[in-house]
Amino acid sequence: MDTSIWRPIIYLVCFMAFAGLNAAYLGWCERKGAGRIQRRTGPMEVGFHGLLQPLADGLKLMTKQLLVPEGVDQILFRIAPILAMIPALTSMVVIPFSDNIQGRAVELSVLMLFALASIGMIAILIGGWASANKYAVISAARAVSQNLAYEIPMLLTVITIVMITGSMNLQDIAMDQQGGFWHWNIFRFDKSIFMPVSFLIFFICSVAETNRAPFDMAEAESELIAGFMTEYGSMGFGLFMMGEYLNIVVGACLTTILFLGGWSCPFGLFPGVWWFLIKIYILIFTFIWVRWTYPRTQVYKLLNLSWKILIPFSMVNLLVTAAFIKVF
Amino acid sequence: MTVPIQCRPDEVFVLNLGPQHPATHGVLRVKLTMDGEYIVKAEPVLGYIHRMHEKMAEAGSFAQFMPNTARMDYLHALAYNHGYVLAVERAAGIEVPERAEYIRVITVELNRLSSHLLWWAAFLLDLGGFTPLLYAFDDRERILDLLERITGSRLTYCYFRFGGVYNDIDDEFIAGTRDFIKRLRSRLPRMYHDLVTHNIILIKRLKDIGFITPEQCRKYGATGPVARGSGINYDVRKNEPYSVYPEFDFDVPVYTECDSMARYMVRMDEIEQSLRIIEQALDKLPDGPVKAKKVPKILKPAAGDYYAAVEAARGAFGCRLVCDGGKSAYRLKLRSPTFSNLSLFGEVAEGMLLADALAFMGSLDLVIPEIDR
């Protein structure tokens, strides 16, 4: 009886801590990474190598006045940042960090993750619309069309994985890839010759879904100032930022589980949560790396990339995988 | 509850781009009539940083107006120094010693480099690429250090004098400049071109965007890299040589594609040409004084009007000086290149997407204080 009560509480505390730490410290990582790429040091003043910077930033954001401009939709304006944060936090529940670290083993966890991810888009839509700002509305419209366009190829590639594994449970999908790196879905040429490409499609889509550069159409600061966040200050802005970083973490976790074998070691040694963490942080670093390297695309070219290249290709990929499964 | 935007789906709305907007680089305001993300009509609204320099020229003596020239185009201030100095020297009939002319060319070209580097950085920032900014500023910083030693300031130079320059250059400056040339030459192909110019996203965003025909350039009086990107081979340094520019061997890069990419390439090639000019000028640098002797403290040019034009980083800058024999200008008209370059924005931006229009605006290389004067 005791364990059944303590277990959820411990998980809750741990996941909240993990999420909070990531949301705060990915900002620091991003700034350090950007600094490295731009040949400067990044934050250095607060704490050793600026390690206390996120704390200072959080303090600053929290002490600022929560400004609600005149003419905005009072309720929706306040809901939007919360709505941006909550689905990302909730997603943490179903992500298996290792074979025995998982908040809740949901049978349809893949489906649940994507359902939650779509709510993040609605948060942007609400935030943009409620701001009563033309830039924010344009940004909201962009975010919706972009997320719509990129969810389709993303789901199509996920369907190939589900077909290969025969399960919608993330735990099963990860277990299916145990052993060396040749078991990972990305290299399973016996199931489909296009697996590395579908990994690439999935990765591109997750960059687009999280509204990260070079696909950050929604907050393209040189065009739309800050997009849907224009009217937000204080912790409202902070929540949007934290939501964004948490979405990156979720995206990286999902990519790791679906394609990179979850917590399995590339050489079959010491499987465990550390491998999972190494993998997701490599992916997150790639996110940062891409952001600070490429200029932003243009919104219609972005949509064309999805509708004209990624979606047809992921459909072909789906058919090829189905054929492979049928033949072999 | 208030409805944020009251419009029918078939209605257009007005979007105020600026006066404070990250992409307008200062206080430019563009009144955009939008249909969704497409621009129906674009109307630049100027004057937010208008300071009436031309009236100030009428108030003080000729020398007193010198510092003002640097405060128009603060990125290529020395070219504005040069244009004004040329006009006054022409009016007063002052001869400039050769060494001073060479120093003028060297410093103006160094300043042109720093201007182009900053444009490059800001343009990439407009396109959402953050990192190039720091690379360009790294190089620009070295130019500013070099110029600071000689001119005493880093941005708003007041270095030229009627009949020469304020200060002679020394060996340290020459050695530093040579080092800088070597350094920028080695960084250009890899850090500037491999990383940015050949980037597929950049090419896709600039190719065939912001098409300006040569005829449009002529009708609106566009000059500088904007005209050269439209296939017009016009550079004041070549077409109407001034100072000692005829002594140097350099090319005028011209691209005929007429799009934003062409304007980008013109400026990138100009960086290389400026390096060539500086190198030759350092090699040929003659000895001698850097200031003409017997330039009166108070100039009183003969009545009449005089014109002088120079090639600034953004196009042809012209000074029309009307004198009435007094000790200050009766009228000084400053013809700023970006004023004309921006005037075609409204026509070209029609029907563009917002994102493309901003990329196009960046390719015009606007410096707002110079437009508003």
Place this chain on the structure above:
Amino acid sequence: MSIVEETRKALLQLFPEQAAAEAEAEAAADAEAAAGAEADTDATAEDTASTEEAGEAAGGEETAAEPAAPAKEEEPAEEGPRENGVLVTDHAARGTHLDVLCDPEQVVEAAGIMDEAGFFLEAITGVDWIKEDRMEVIYDYNQTGPDPCRVVVRTFIPRANPEIPTISEIHPGANWHERETHDFFGIKFQGHPYLEPLLLPEDADFHPLLKDFTP
């Protein structure tokens, strides 16, 4: 024929009197050349020199006796008011190649001629000659050919009623320049599509570059 000469010929359309006088002078010079010397290599050089002199003479100057090289050009105002016409100016001393003085009504025609000749408009500006109680409007033209040729077209309008036709239909770039000149001098460009303040605030009712302006 150099671009300066060509443009000068084109601009002479504006001034039939000067053109006629010049044709006369040219014919006389031709006759003189034909009579004086045999067809020699010098003939062409002399010819251009004489046309230049003719041009200067027609512009209201009595410098015909000057040597062929374009000497330091004198200020026309010194010798009484300058007559309408095209004047060849020394680029090294003035910065322009051709100087046109015309009636205010002729600026549109001049703009048309410049447009046809492939020139672009660099700037429009005014000068307030308060002592003479008139205003000068100056149009700077330039072209992008390999040889430099700057043309300045100037005209005078009364100070009390500064009005001049717009050229913004011929040179769209003139739109802003005219608005700016209207801001600074209050010169009304008749037919301008949108003569609102450009650089001054939208409610500005003052014209700072007038000499009697006090802030």
